[in-house]
Amino acid sequence: MVHSVSNYDRIKKNVAEELKSCRELLKALSLDVDRPEYGRDFKKFNEVVGFCEQVLRVVETWPQDREMTFLDCSCGKSYLSFALNYILSKRFSIETFFYGVDFNPDLIERCNQIKDALGIENMQFVHAKIIEVLPDRPIDIVIALHACDTATDETIAKGIKLGAKYIMVVPCCENQIRSRLKNGHPLVELTAFGLLRYRFADILTEALRSQFLIGAGYSVNLVEIVPPKCTPKNLMIVARRKKGNKKFSMDGYDRLNEMFHTEFVLKDYFHGYDMNQEINTHLEKF
Numbered sequence: 001m002v003h004s005v006s007n008y009d010r011i012k013k014n015v016a017e018e019l020k021s022c023r024e025l026l027k028a029l030s031l032d033v034d035r036p037e038y039g040r041d042f043k044k045f046n047e048v049v050g051f052c053e054q055v056l057r058v059v060e061t062w063p064q065d066r067e068m069t070f071l072d073c074s075c076g077k078s079y080l081s082f083a084l085n086y087i088l089s090k091r092f093s094i095e096t097f098f099y100g101v102d103f104n105p106d107l108i109e110r111c112n113q114i115k116d117a118l119g120i121e122n123m124q125f126v127h128a129k130i131i132e133v134l135p136d137r138p139i140d141i142v143i144a145l146h147a148c149d150t151a152t153d154e155t156i157a158k159g160i161k162l163g164a165k166y167i168m169v170v171p172c173c174e175n176q177i178r179s180r181l182k183n184g185h186p187l188v189e190l191t192a193f194g195l196l197r198y199r200f201a202d203i204l205t206e207a208l209r210s211q212f213l214i215g216a217g218y219s220v221n222l223v224e225i226v227p228p229k230c231t232p233k234n235l236m237i238v239a240r241r242k243k244g245n246k247k248f249s250m251d252g253y254d255r256l257n258e259m260f261h262t263e264f265v266l267k268d269y270f271h272g273y274d275m276n277q278e279i280n281t282h283l284e285k286f
Protein backbone atom coordinates (compact mmCIF):
# COMPACT_ATOMS: atom_id res chain seq x y z
CA MET A 1 0.00 0.00 0.00
CA VAL A 2 1.42 3.44 -0.96
CA HIS A 3 1.02 6.22 1.61
CA SER A 4 1.77 9.91 1.17
CA VAL A 5 3.61 11.76 3.96
CA SER A 6 0.43 13.58 4.93
CA ASN A 7 -1.37 10.27 5.17
CA TYR A 8 1.20 9.10 7.72
CA ASP A 9 0.75 12.32 9.69
CA ARG A 10 -2.96 11.64 9.69
CA ILE A 11 -2.39 8.07 10.92
CA LYS A 12 -0.25 9.41 13.78
CA LYS A 13 -2.88 12.00 14.67
CA ASN A 14 -5.56 9.31 14.71
CA VAL A 15 -3.44 7.04 16.92
CA ALA A 16 -2.78 9.94 19.31
CA GLU A 17 -6.47 10.83 19.49
CA GLU A 18 -7.48 7.21 20.00
CA LEU A 19 -5.01 6.82 22.87
CA LYS A 20 -5.95 10.17 24.41
CA SER A 21 -9.60 9.19 24.39
CA CYS A 22 -8.85 6.16 26.57
CA ARG A 23 -8.50 7.96 29.90
CA GLU A 24 -8.53 4.66 31.81
CA LEU A 25 -5.37 3.53 30.00
CA LEU A 26 -3.57 6.86 30.41
CA LYS A 27 -4.49 6.98 34.08
CA ALA A 28 -3.24 3.43 34.68
CA LEU A 29 0.03 4.34 32.91
CA SER A 30 0.22 7.65 34.88
CA LEU A 31 0.75 9.46 31.58
CA ASP A 32 -0.33 13.08 31.71
CA VAL A 33 -0.56 14.03 28.05
CA ASP A 34 -2.25 17.36 28.69
CA ARG A 35 0.94 18.90 30.08
CA PRO A 36 2.87 21.54 28.12
CA GLU A 37 4.20 20.40 24.78
CA TYR A 38 7.69 19.31 25.76
CA GLY A 39 6.91 17.80 29.16
CA ARG A 40 8.42 14.35 29.82
CA ASP A 41 5.10 12.52 29.54
CA PHE A 42 4.13 14.32 26.37
CA LYS A 43 7.49 13.46 24.80
CA LYS A 44 7.12 9.78 25.71
CA PHE A 45 3.56 9.81 24.42
CA ASN A 46 4.70 11.15 21.03
CA GLU A 47 7.46 8.54 20.80
CA VAL A 48 4.93 5.81 21.54
CA VAL A 49 2.54 7.20 18.92
CA GLY A 50 5.32 7.34 16.30
CA PHE A 51 6.34 3.76 17.14
CA CYS A 52 2.72 2.54 16.96
CA GLU A 53 2.35 4.11 13.52
CA GLN A 54 5.27 2.03 12.19
CA VAL A 55 3.86 -1.16 13.72
CA LEU A 56 0.46 -0.42 12.19
CA ARG A 57 2.06 -0.51 8.75
CA VAL A 58 3.22 -4.06 9.47
CA VAL A 59 -0.08 -5.17 10.95
CA GLU A 60 -1.92 -3.91 7.85
CA THR A 61 -0.12 -6.61 5.86
CA TRP A 62 -0.63 -9.36 8.44
CA PRO A 63 -3.13 -12.20 7.77
CA GLN A 64 -6.06 -11.40 10.05
CA ASP A 65 -6.50 -15.04 11.05
CA ARG A 66 -2.93 -15.45 12.35
CA GLU A 67 -1.93 -14.58 15.91
CA MET A 68 0.79 -11.98 16.29
CA THR A 69 3.21 -12.20 19.20
CA PHE A 70 5.36 -9.29 20.34
CA LEU A 71 8.44 -9.23 22.53
CA ASP A 72 9.02 -5.77 24.02
CA CYS A 73 12.67 -5.67 25.10
CA SER A 74 13.63 -3.33 27.97
CA CYS A 75 9.95 -2.58 28.33
CA GLY A 76 10.36 -0.33 31.38
CA LYS A 77 6.83 0.74 32.31
CA SER A 78 5.63 -0.76 29.00
CA TYR A 79 3.92 2.37 27.71
CA LEU A 80 4.57 1.09 24.20
CA SER A 81 3.13 -2.40 24.64
CA PHE A 82 0.06 -1.22 26.54
CA ALA A 83 -0.62 1.42 23.87
CA LEU A 84 -0.05 -1.02 21.00
CA ASN A 85 -2.24 -3.65 22.60
CA TYR A 86 -5.03 -1.11 22.96
CA ILE A 87 -4.76 0.27 19.41
CA LEU A 88 -4.50 -3.14 17.76
CA SER A 89 -7.47 -4.51 19.69
CA LYS A 90 -9.55 -1.50 18.59
CA ARG A 91 -8.59 -1.69 14.92
CA PHE A 92 -7.98 -5.32 14.02
CA SER A 93 -9.48 -8.71 14.68
CA ILE A 94 -6.01 -10.28 14.97
CA GLU A 95 -5.28 -12.18 18.19
CA THR A 96 -2.20 -10.70 19.81
CA PHE A 97 0.09 -11.60 22.68
CA PHE A 98 2.71 -9.36 24.28
CA TYR A 99 5.76 -10.31 26.30
CA GLY A 100 7.62 -7.52 28.08
CA VAL A 101 11.10 -8.08 29.46
CA ASP A 102 13.14 -5.84 31.75
CA PHE A 103 15.86 -6.54 34.31
CA ASN A 104 14.39 -4.06 36.78
CA PRO A 105 12.07 -6.10 39.08
CA ASP A 106 10.21 -3.00 40.33
CA LEU A 107 9.20 -2.07 36.79
CA ILE A 108 8.03 -5.62 36.06
CA GLU A 109 5.94 -5.57 39.21
CA ARG A 110 4.44 -2.26 38.17
CA CYS A 111 3.61 -3.60 34.70
CA ASN A 112 1.84 -6.55 36.31
CA GLN A 113 -0.16 -4.18 38.53
CA ILE A 114 -1.23 -2.12 35.49
CA LYS A 115 -2.14 -5.26 33.56
CA ASP A 116 -4.29 -6.49 36.47
CA ALA A 117 -5.90 -3.08 36.99
CA LEU A 118 -6.92 -2.99 33.32
CA GLY A 119 -8.05 -6.64 33.31
CA ILE A 120 -5.70 -7.51 30.44
CA GLU A 121 -5.04 -11.19 29.73
CA ASN A 122 -2.84 -11.24 26.63
CA MET A 123 0.33 -9.86 28.25
CA GLN A 124 3.13 -11.40 30.28
CA PHE A 125 6.00 -9.52 31.91
CA VAL A 126 9.29 -11.21 32.56
CA HIS A 127 12.06 -10.13 34.91
CA ALA A 128 15.23 -11.04 32.98
CA LYS A 129 18.09 -9.79 30.87
CA ILE A 130 16.92 -9.47 27.27
CA ILE A 131 19.43 -11.96 25.92
CA GLU A 132 18.34 -14.56 28.50
CA VAL A 133 14.57 -14.41 28.06
CA LEU A 134 12.99 -17.60 26.68
CA PRO A 135 9.41 -16.96 25.54
CA ASP A 136 7.27 -20.10 25.23
CA ARG A 137 5.56 -18.90 22.04
CA PRO A 138 7.19 -18.13 18.66
CA ILE A 139 7.90 -14.40 18.41
CA ASP A 140 6.75 -12.48 15.34
CA ILE A 141 7.83 -8.95 16.20
CA VAL A 142 10.59 -7.84 18.52
CA ILE A 143 10.24 -4.21 19.57
CA ALA A 144 12.39 -1.91 21.71
CA LEU A 145 11.98 1.77 22.46
CA HIS A 146 15.10 3.42 23.87
CA ALA A 147 16.77 0.28 25.16
CA CYS A 148 19.86 1.87 26.70
CA ASP A 149 23.27 1.41 25.11
CA THR A 150 23.98 -2.26 24.35
CA ALA A 151 20.45 -3.35 25.38
CA THR A 152 19.49 -2.48 21.78
CA ASP A 153 22.19 -4.90 20.59
CA GLU A 154 20.89 -7.59 22.94
CA THR A 155 17.45 -6.97 21.44
CA ILE A 156 18.71 -7.37 17.89
CA ALA A 157 20.66 -10.52 18.79
CA LYS A 158 17.65 -11.96 20.61
CA GLY A 159 15.36 -11.18 17.67
CA ILE A 160 17.69 -12.89 15.20
CA LYS A 161 18.09 -15.95 17.43
CA LEU A 162 14.32 -16.22 17.88
CA GLY A 163 13.83 -15.94 14.11
CA ALA A 164 11.50 -12.94 14.57
CA LYS A 165 9.83 -11.83 11.35
CA TYR A 166 10.29 -8.19 12.28
CA ILE A 167 12.78 -6.45 14.53
CA MET A 168 11.83 -2.82 15.17
CA VAL A 169 14.11 -0.82 17.46
CA VAL A 170 14.47 2.85 18.31
CA PRO A 171 17.92 2.96 19.93
CA CYS A 172 18.89 5.19 22.82
CA CYS A 173 22.49 6.15 23.69
CA GLU A 174 25.37 4.83 21.56
CA ASN A 175 28.16 4.89 24.17
CA GLN A 176 30.02 1.79 23.11
CA ILE A 177 31.37 3.10 19.82
CA ARG A 178 32.06 6.68 20.89
CA SER A 179 35.02 5.80 23.10
CA ARG A 180 36.59 3.73 20.31
CA LEU A 181 36.50 6.35 17.61
CA LYS A 182 39.71 8.12 18.46
CA ASN A 183 42.66 6.76 16.50
CA GLY A 184 43.66 4.72 13.51
CA HIS A 185 40.53 4.86 11.39
CA PRO A 186 40.06 6.63 8.03
CA LEU A 187 37.93 9.50 9.35
CA VAL A 188 40.08 10.45 12.30
CA GLU A 189 40.36 14.06 11.05
CA LEU A 190 36.61 14.26 11.32
CA THR A 191 36.10 12.45 14.62
CA ALA A 192 38.92 14.36 16.35
CA PHE A 193 36.23 16.98 17.06
CA GLY A 194 34.23 15.94 20.11
CA LEU A 195 30.84 17.00 18.79
CA LEU A 196 31.42 15.38 15.40
CA ARG A 197 32.70 12.20 17.08
CA TYR A 198 29.49 12.11 19.09
CA ARG A 199 27.31 12.46 16.00
CA PHE A 200 29.38 10.15 13.86
CA ALA A 201 29.30 7.45 16.56
CA ASP A 202 25.50 7.49 16.38
CA ILE A 203 25.56 7.06 12.61
CA LEU A 204 28.21 4.36 12.66
CA THR A 205 26.44 2.42 15.41
CA GLU A 206 23.15 2.34 13.52
CA ALA A 207 24.97 1.41 10.30
CA LEU A 208 26.72 -1.50 12.08
CA ARG A 209 23.43 -2.72 13.54
CA SER A 210 21.74 -2.45 10.14
CA GLN A 211 24.57 -4.27 8.34
CA PHE A 212 24.47 -7.01 10.94
CA LEU A 213 20.74 -7.47 10.39
CA ILE A 214 21.24 -7.55 6.61
CA GLY A 215 23.95 -10.17 7.10
CA ALA A 216 21.53 -12.22 9.20
CA GLY A 217 18.98 -12.34 6.38
CA TYR A 218 16.83 -9.25 7.04
CA SER A 219 15.99 -6.33 4.79
CA VAL A 220 16.45 -3.03 6.62
CA ASN A 221 14.77 0.34 6.44
CA LEU A 222 15.64 3.37 8.57
CA VAL A 223 12.90 5.85 9.44
CA GLU A 224 12.27 8.73 11.86
CA ILE A 225 9.36 8.06 14.22
CA VAL A 226 9.02 11.67 15.43
CA PRO A 227 10.56 14.98 14.33
CA PRO A 228 14.08 15.60 15.77
CA LYS A 229 12.79 18.59 17.76
CA CYS A 230 10.71 16.12 19.81
CA THR A 231 13.77 13.92 20.48
CA PRO A 232 17.06 13.45 18.61
CA LYS A 233 16.76 9.75 19.51
CA ASN A 234 14.11 9.34 16.84
CA LEU A 235 15.64 6.85 14.42
CA MET A 236 13.98 3.47 14.01
CA ILE A 237 15.61 0.42 12.47
CA VAL A 238 12.87 -1.63 10.80
CA ALA A 239 14.17 -5.07 9.88
CA ARG A 240 12.05 -7.66 8.08
CA ARG A 241 13.24 -11.22 7.73
CA LYS A 242 13.59 -12.10 4.07
CA LYS A 243 11.53 -15.03 2.94
CA GLY A 244 13.48 -18.06 1.80
CA ASN A 245 16.84 -16.37 2.39
CA LYS A 246 18.91 -18.93 4.20
CA LYS A 247 22.39 -17.72 3.33
CA PHE A 248 23.93 -15.41 5.87
CA SER A 249 26.92 -13.18 5.18
CA MET A 250 28.51 -10.68 7.51
CA ASP A 251 30.83 -9.18 4.84
CA GLY A 252 29.29 -5.67 4.98
CA TYR A 253 29.30 -5.65 8.76
CA ASP A 254 32.86 -6.98 8.99
CA ARG A 255 34.16 -4.38 6.51
CA LEU A 256 32.61 -1.52 8.48
CA ASN A 257 33.71 -2.93 11.81
CA GLU A 258 37.31 -3.36 10.62
CA MET A 259 37.45 0.03 8.88
CA PHE A 260 36.73 1.84 12.16
CA HIS A 261 38.33 -0.69 14.55
CA THR A 262 35.12 -0.74 16.53
CA GLU A 263 35.06 -4.31 17.83
CA PHE A 264 31.33 -3.82 17.99
CA VAL A 265 29.45 -5.85 20.59
CA LEU A 266 26.80 -7.49 18.38
CA LYS A 267 28.90 -10.43 17.22
CA ASP A 268 29.77 -11.27 20.84
CA TYR A 269 26.23 -12.57 21.34
CA PHE A 270 26.88 -15.20 18.66
CA HIS A 271 30.11 -16.80 19.93
CA GLY A 272 29.99 -20.52 19.27
CA TYR A 273 26.80 -20.02 17.27
CA ASP A 274 26.74 -21.14 13.65
CA MET A 275 24.29 -18.66 12.19
CA ASN A 276 23.65 -20.60 9.02
CA GLN A 277 22.97 -23.81 10.83
CA GLU A 278 21.31 -22.69 14.06
CA ILE A 279 18.99 -20.04 12.66
CA ASN A 280 17.87 -22.26 9.82
CA THR A 281 17.21 -25.18 12.15
CA HIS A 282 15.31 -22.88 14.50
CA LEU A 283 13.21 -21.36 11.71
CA GLU A 284 12.12 -24.76 10.49
CA LYS A 285 10.21 -25.13 13.78
CA PHE A 286 8.08 -22.07 13.06
Ligand SMILES: C[S@@+](CC[C@H](N)C(=O)[O-])C[C@H]1O[C@@H](n2cnc3c(N)ncnc32)[C@H](O)[C@@H]1O
Pocket residue numbers: 073074075076077078079101102103104107128129130131144145146147148151154172
Ligand atom coordinates in the same frame (compact mmCIF):
# COMPACT_ATOMS: atom_id res chain seq x y z
C1 LIG B 1 15.36 4.21 28.93
S1 LIG B 1 14.40 2.90 29.63
C2 LIG B 1 13.20 2.66 28.36
C3 LIG B 1 12.00 1.96 28.88
C4 LIG B 1 10.81 1.85 27.91
N1 LIG B 1 11.14 1.07 26.74
C5 LIG B 1 10.30 3.22 27.52
O1 LIG B 1 10.47 3.64 26.37
O2 LIG B 1 9.73 3.89 28.38
C6 LIG B 1 15.49 1.53 29.46
C7 LIG B 1 15.03 0.25 30.20
O3 LIG B 1 15.89 -0.80 29.82
C8 LIG B 1 16.06 -1.68 30.91
N2 LIG B 1 17.27 -2.45 30.55
C9 LIG B 1 18.50 -1.96 30.24
N3 LIG B 1 19.34 -2.95 29.89
C10 LIG B 1 18.61 -4.11 29.96
C11 LIG B 1 18.92 -5.48 29.69
N4 LIG B 1 20.13 -5.85 29.28
N5 LIG B 1 17.96 -6.42 29.87
C12 LIG B 1 16.72 -6.04 30.30
N6 LIG B 1 16.36 -4.75 30.55
C13 LIG B 1 17.30 -3.80 30.38
C14 LIG B 1 16.13 -0.76 32.11
O4 LIG B 1 15.80 -1.41 33.30
C15 LIG B 1 15.08 0.31 31.71
O5 LIG B 1 13.82 -0.01 32.22
